Amino acid sequence: xxxxxxxxxxxxxxxxxxxxxxxxxxxxxxxxxxxxxxxxxxxxxxxxxxxxxxxxxxxxxxxxxxxxxxxxxxxxxxxxxxxxxxxxxxxxxxxxxxxxxxxxxxxxxxxxxxxxxxxxxxxxxxxxxxxxxxxxxxxxxxxxxxxxxxxxxxxxxxxxxx
Numbered sequence: 433x434x435x436x437x438x439x440x441x442x443x444x445x446x447x448x449x450x451x452x453x454x455x456x457x458x459x460x461x462x463x464x465x466x467x468x469x470x471x472x473x474x475x476x477x478x479x480x481x482x483x484x485x486x487x488x489x490x491x492x493x494x495x496x497x498x499x500x501x502x503x504x505x506x507x508x509x510x511x512x513x514x515x516x517x518x519x520x521x522x523x524x525x526x527x528x529x530x531x532x533x534x535x536x537x538x539x540x541x542x543x544x545x546x547x548x549x550x551x552x553x554x555x556x557x558x559x560x561x562x563x564x565x566x567x568x569x570x571x572x573x574x575x576x577x578x579x580x581x582x583x584x585x586x587x588x589x590x591x592x593x594x
Contacts, residue, residue, distance in 0.1 A: 498554075501535045503562045504542015506550075509533075525549045531568050538565065 440446040446453065456462040460470060467475040467482060475482055501509060506528065513519035518532035530538065530552040538550055540558025548563040555565040 498536035499534055500537040500539050501530065502539045502541040503544055503548075503559050506544050506548055506563070507546060522549060525564070527551070529568075538563075 437446070449458070452458045456465075460466050464482075465471075467479075509528075510519060510526075513528050513530075513533050516533040518529040520527045525547040527549045528551070530536075530550060536553050538552045538555040538559040540556045540560075540562060543562060549566060550559075550563050551566045551568050553568055559565065
């Protein structure tokens with residue numbers, strides 16, 4: 433039985449059509465080639481958001497990255513708490529004010545050998561199961577700052593006013 437190539441000897445295109453067997457010529461290039469030229473309509477249909485910028489990047493100075501600490505790390509965090517003046521004793525329990533130490537969240541991974549009472553802005557459910565969590569005291573309202581009176585409503589805007 434002759435090979436496929438041998439079979440097609442004498443036939444100009446070997447059954448592939450004009451130029452079909454030479455690289456990516458028949459498909460108009462490889463990949464995304466030609467999306468701004470001859471494949472423009474298919475780009476509009478199948479990938480309309482392919483070109484251009486999308487969304488925005490928040491400035492790094494306004495992105496808040498909360499500092500977190502795990503329950504299992506509390507014992508090793510004692511020297512830092514002492515240096516920040518955020519550690520005291522209440523009978524058998526250690527009282528740690530993590531807000532003074534710059535920690536925003538208490539997470540529940542690990543366990544501690546000591547009993548803890550922790551003052552922190554946010555704690556997960558697992559952390560609350562393992563240690564006693566106390567919410568930080570609320571800051572007093574600034575007496576010089578005016579707060580809007582909810583009983584007084586703002587006047588409704590009229591159609592002709594700017």
